[in-house]
Amino acid sequence: MSLANPIMQLQISLGIPLDDRTGSLWSRKEKRKWFLSLLCGTCLVYATRTSIPLLMPIISKEKHWSKPESGIILSSFFWGYTLTQVISGYISDRIGGQKVLWISALGWSVTTFFMPEIIQSFSNDQTSVLLIAVIRMINGAFQGMHFPSMISLISQRLHEAERASFFSLLTSGSALGTLLTGSLGSYLLENYNWMTVFRILGGMSLAWTTLLSYHILPFKERTISTKSNTSYTLPWLKLLSKPPFWSCVIGHACQNNCFFVLLSWMPTYFHDVFPEVKIWVVNVIPWLSMLPCTFLGKVLSERIIKAGYSVTVTRKIIQTVCFVTEIGSLLFLTKVKSFQSAVLCLALIIGGSGFHNNAIAVNPSDLAPKHAGSVFGLMNTVGAIPGFLGVYFSGYILHMTHSWPVVFSLIAVIDTLGCVTYILFGSGQAII
Template sequence: MASDDPKSGEQVSGSDVLVFPHQQCQVAQDSSPKQMGANVDACWSRSEARVWTLMLLLGTCLLYCTRVTMPICAVTMSEHFSWNKKQSGIALGSFFWGYCLTQVIGGHLSDKVGGEKILLLSASAGGLITTITPLVTHMTSVPLLFLTSLRFLMGLVQGVHFPALVSLFSRKVRENERAFICCTVGSGSQIGSLVIGGVGSFLLDWYGWESVFYFAGLCTLFWVYWMHRHLLSEKEHTISLEDLTKSLFHFKQTHIPWKRLFKKASVWAVILAQFSVASTFFTLVCWLPTFFKETFPESKGWVFNVVPWLVAIPASIFSGILSDHLTSLGFQTVSVRKLMQIIGMGASSFFILCLSQTTTFRKAILFVSASIGLQTFNHSGILVNVQDLAPSCAGFLYGVANTGGAILGVILVYLSGYFIDTMGSWTPVFHLVIVVNVVGLCIFLLFAEARRVDIDPTCATRDL
């Protein structure tokens, strides 16, 4: 197996060792689930990778179950509490204000104390907040204020999830397997949207909107319990206050060549592309249920809440297989990453344009399914490209990129509600999504690279 030399950044011959600038990633022997991850410096063995991939896939699925509860219930809750579109937009957008605040610090803490620990803390808090949301909302005379506050807190705790995943993968996954594992785990976002779209739609009709929150929250807490009990060692699910304080205190003292990194056009290319990808996806997830409910009121909710994600799941896994296969055939890594983004941002935008012109329910479902399915190719583009550029601080760098995407997502979600209210049409919303996507794609195609840019003596010889 080839490995990276920490000083030159070039591939050197090794014995099942992959060297990152700040640590060695050695292939571990097969072990029981309790022992998996015990050696923080070891790559996952194949059996470990299978178990961890499955559990992280499920964790990401539940992350989206809790995240999408509000969009699924938005119409019903708006009717129950007499909210207009602007008020609904505030409630929906409040999640992203919190989401954008913890991306960077979440990536940094994951690089310092371990992504698996941060993931467990995030899921614990997110599951609890989701479970108590209906109770708190009914106990107050100002439900919008309290719901907005809870969604803000949900954004805070969930903001660390994907930076933690990226950090964990950069330490534990061999380079030639990253695209497949990233895409497989990333497909959890579609599976989660599918599950909550299907189950949530039935719960919404049968038992009311409160049951959707209870279902998502309690399932997440059960996942945390299982991880705590069966997969993580005691060392991995314990974070001492001293470790957290030390990591936060030394936040500005990490030996990472920030000036070198942020002078690179390739770094800004992946950051700005992620701005576009994250913000447009957030906008669609927040408003599509309302679009279908209002545009096609006779349609069944489970259809538009389920069918697009049924397409997206195999599309995400296929994109990872295709990406790794093209790389193994000898295609340049940067060319593969750009191809994935052309499909993920360009082709998906074409179908959003088609959606803005359609007047039939069947065509709308077809176009939405194609767009969301193709967007999953971003997992094997941007998400892996961050690890190509800077594996030593991948969590932090992805946190920076996703922060911008979350901030832009807040703006787009609010603007969308404003456009719908003032113009009485969904077309400006879809056009806005297309423009943002195309701009991000053009920047990525012009400046993206796959060469490592974190190779610097101050970063290569010291631990983060």
């Protein structure tokens, strides 16, 4: 009689999921391969995401779109982004994150590559803005699948002790993607045209999607056990009744409000307050801080845990560093007069996101190790709400008050709410 069945039965009796068997975990070589691949993918996700904000002033002028029409197209991405977070995380936990990741990549790569044709085809019609917004929403829906499927894949293929640091380093790809758009995108825009930007970024994304398909092939046999796991269920009611989950969700939404508002309005701020500054400087320099801060947050987290502190204390300390840095910089930003001081403040705020990537962003793996994709998807769904509400209300406040300090002060207040909530109720222990 084979030893396989008794071992599997023992694992089930001990509550150890079959996906965590040694045979399903990545080897050291596979970790390196998947890390580089997923880092490139996260970079390209953000590069394509920020391409529309970069190109919108040029396209809207060429197509005679008004500010409200441009705003519809810009915000439509986040409507799609919120739609697929939970379901993609749930499906990833059930059938394997790598498959959902590939479907996601194919979707946002194709819609980015063919965006010039879409804009040109519909730009002369009265319903053009709505049709283009729908395509942009579809692009956001596919991108919304990326992070939940990625964190689910990591939870399925790495030991629990490795998951948080691995995922936090991957999130630094968001800064690399923004830098790619700010540098390469600005160069292509200056020397060619806006259509070339979509072509190059979309082409790079399609190339990465092809590479990803080759990575997935070796895992076909190993995902059979995941396919057959038809008994997979997520205890939603139990999850939703736990304060640590809601503190994670609220903290993530508050920090995302700061991140998304600055991502959307930073170029306008510099255009209004320091009009003499070149736009590529604004799109590149502040974002240079996120990568080193992500590494610093990772190192600090590991040292705090090695010093004997719990995961709960570690997550709270690192997230507090994020919030305090952002709040202090936002308040100082309300009073700055020089361009250098403004850039420093914004670099510190964006750098704070690097600490967030080592705390709340990885917290779903702590709270629900077996359901990380689903929990992250739900958390990120709420966290994406500032993408359309926070950005819109910031524009409304600017329209009514013409005051940037009011916007920055409001963001600081929201950050304070997130900080207090997470300190009081946050946890690094499994709740489901």
